[in-house]
Amino acid sequence: IAGITQAPTSQILAAGRRMTLRCTQDMRHNAMYWYRQDLGLGLRLIHYSNTAGTTGKGEVPDGYSVSRANTDDFPLTLASAVPSQTSVYFCASSDSGGANEQFFGPGTRLTVL
Amino acid sequence: AQSVTQPDIHITVSEGASLELRCNYSYGATPYLFWYVQSPGQGLQLLLKYFSGDTLVQGIKGFEAEFKRSQSSFNLRKPSVHWSDAAEYFCAVGAKGRDDKIIFGKGTRLHILP
Numbered sequence: 001i002a003g004i005t006q007a008p009t010s011q012i013l014a015a016g017r018r019m020t021l022r023c024t025q026d027m028r029h030n031a032m033y034w035y036r037q038d039l040g041l042g043l044r045l046i047h048y049s050n051t052a053g054t055t056g057k058g059e060v061p062d063g064y065s066v067s068r069a070n071t072d073d074f075p076l077t078l079a080s081a082v083p084s085q086t087s088v089y090f091c092a093s094s095d096s097g098g099a100n101e102q103f104f105g106p107g108t109r110l111t112v113l
Numbered sequence: 114a115q116s117v118t119q120p121d122i123h124i125t126v127s128e129g130a131s132l133e134l135r136c137n138y139s140y141g142a143t144p145y146l147f148w149y150v151q152s153p154g155q156g157l158q159l160l161l162k163y164f165s166g167d168t169l170v171q172g173i174k175g176f177e178a179e180f181k182r183s184q185s186s187f188n189l190r191k192p193s194v195h196w197s198d199a200a201e202y203f204c205a206v207g208a209k210g211r212d213d214k215i216i217f218g219k220g221t222r223l224h225i226l227p
Binding site: 033043045048092100101103104107 | 159
């Protein structure tokens with residue numbers, strides 16, 4: 001049982017390039033989330049999805065987009081990367097929305113130059 | 114809106130000593146409370162959670178936390194720390210509604226002295 005997988009593990013990207021971070025879960029969880037983690041700022045929610053076919057904006061959504069075509073996958077896209085998007089990105093899932101326990105992936109370390 | 118504060122950015126304790134990490138929350142109703150741990154280069158792992166009932170909650174790895182409504186606190190404790198407990202610890206608060214989200218504190222980094 002893999003839980004949540006994220007790809008790539010790390011990436012160095014030139015500013016202005018498009019990038020998609022992948023997230024897949026095999027727990028059949030309804031809700032999925034994308035966070036970014038920055039030193040001193042903790043975890044901040046970028047986008048979320050309470051169920052397949054629906055998405056919502058979190059605390060810091062600008063410059064990011066998501067889609068939820070099915071239960072298992074929740075990709076995060078940076079349409080035109082900027083250096084301020086350098087961060088560690090975590091995908092998470094939970095059995096349903098609201099304040100249920102979230103399960104986290106191992107993270108993607110992204111550097112935008 | 115809910116919020117959570119972890120007053121200590123860094124904590125250093127000696128191996129074998131007791132530990133208490135502080136967490137204060139702000140929420141109008143009874144919150145859902147969580148403690149997560151993040152080892153270096155890893156994702157977050159749930160240590161324990163409080164939804165209702167007994168205010169002293171037992172978690173994994175020998176950790177416990179106590180919900181104190183009067184103090185709006187949910188402090189994490191361990192009677193004797195091990196070197197492997199060195200990590201970053203996040204307190205989080207959530208609400209009951211389906212569209213409500215978990216809000217994470219900024220974390221406390223725990224250092225263990227040999």
